[in-house]
Amino acid sequence: MRNFIFSLLLFVTILFNSSFAQELEITLSIDKTNYLKYETIKAVAELKNISLDDFAITQPFLAESYGSGIEVLLFDSLNNKIPARDQHALDAYMTRDLELKPNESLITLLHLSRWFGEKIPEGNFTGGDYRTLEPGKYKLQSTYEYIAHNTRQKTNSNIVGFEIIKPTEKDLNIFSDIRNITSESLGISTEQYLENLSEAINKYPQSSYVLGVYYGFFQSADSATTELKEKMLKMIEDYPSSFVTLASLLNSKNKGKDFMKLAESQLKEKSELNKTMLEKYENYQKIRDRK
Secondary structure (H helix, E strand, C coil), rough: CHHHHHHHHHHHHHHHCCCCCCCEEEEECCCCCCEEEEEEEEEEEEEEEECCCEEEEECCCCHHHHHCEEEEEEEEECCCCCCCCCCCCCCCCCCCCCCCCCCCCCCCCEEEHHHCCCCCCCCCCCCCCEEEEEEEEEEEEEEEEEEEEEEEEEEECCCCCEEEEEECCHHHHHHHHHHHHCCCCCCCHHHHHHHHHHHHHHCCCCCCCCHHHHHHHHHHHCCHHHHHHHHHHHHHHHHHCCHHHHHHHHHHCCCCHHHHHHHHHHHHHHHHHHHHHHHHHHHHHHHHHHC
């Protein structure tokens, strides 16, 4: 009798756990653990189906409109939550619902330096980096809410830590000069703006602050000109493991298919980290485009 009761309890426990087993998993990655104040910071989030069945995804990154989505959480060294100052505009936007098969995943870039922190005073800086975090240690986590078995469920990502480093006087002088060169003025032409960005890139090719300038250049350039190709390959050569480099490449997909294949190949060769991320993104594209 005792064995029967034990077996029954074990069966009920297994049935309960399997009925409410976690279907989705979210993982966060950053490209390094130390950043200068004012430096562009991007992270990568991956949403994976870890169940044994297909799982329907609606709009995973638009929580307000669809009742499910990803939330990015940032905490300081005292575990105080830092509220996002800007709307989460993520890269993995989908125009239709999508079926994730077991072990398939979505991937998106998170633009942390735009979302959190205080506004940078006295004008703009290229690359969308209008906010900055103060020097200190931080922890980053994401949560994802979704509906399964008619129940709202939440899965939490791993926690990643990073530190914002106080710039030296030399760093601040470089940052100030880059801002002076790249700040947009009313009435400036796109051609002149790109020339200004090029000037900053050529003047400070080894500064961490130039990553945001590269990113702004690739966003603003309309086509795969010789200059764009040279800059893309130079960025890959100098910053192969940066997620800003990864984002710049992904945002330039429509600027020459053959060249982008070459650039992707170069990035995979130079960085094992971005090789992995590019392959994940390529798999996501196949899933997204699947009929």
